[in-house]
Amino acid sequence: MIQTQDGWPQPYQLLDARPYWEGLAAGLLKYQRCGGCGQAVWPAHSFCPHCSSDKLAWEVSAGRGKLYSFSTVMRGPTPAFAAIAPYTVGFVEMDEGYFLFTQIEDPPEMLKIGSDVQARMIERGGQKLPVFTSA
Incomplete structure (x- = not known):
């Protein structure tokens, strides 16, 4: 964990989750949804943990x-x-x-x-x- 000047620890931002962090910076809460099975996916993945599809899209919660x-x-x-x-x-x-x-x-x-x-x-x-x- 990285710490800022004011002491708050900052999370390590994994590449799969980059759209999540970019969304937060814009004031949006994002998550993934699988285009294969339709299930919501969180935390961020490269493949759907429900059906193994790689058809994951980011949506705004x-x-x-x-x-x-x-x-x-x-x-x-x-x-x-x-x-x-x-x-x-x-x-x-x-x-x-x-x-x-x-x-x-x-x-x-x-x-x-x-x-x-x-x-x-x-x-x-x-x-x-x-x-x-x-x-």
């Missing part, structure tokens, strides 16, 4: 889904994350049919598995990232 699971982190792993602890992370089952691991902004006592959530973009270390809150 509406940024809505349901909270699938969550956990509250009491001690951050880096100084930047420690500064915002406690914070909540979890999996969102996106309306398009894939799961995204992300930060959840609502207080943990307000969260309920299966509740509707909506993405919004934040910036950390010069990188736009999606976080979710109750819809």
Whole structure:
């Protein structure tokens, strides 16, 4: 992981996922869909993990889904994350049919598995990232 001047770790951007990161920079949440079987694909792949097709296309997500699971982190792993602890992370089952691991902004006592959530973009270390809150 690369760290920026303000201490936020930056993810290693794999080539298969370049359209995802470019989308985030433009304020868009993107994922892949297979032209062979129609399944949503995430994380990014060169071939569909469902049917092995190489007919993957990038689509823009509406940024809505349901909270699938969550956990509250009491001690951050880096100084930047420690500064915002406690914070909540979890999996969102996106309306398009894939799961995204992300930060959840609502207080943990307000969260309920299966509740509707909506993405919004934040910036950390010069990188736009999606976080979710109750819809």
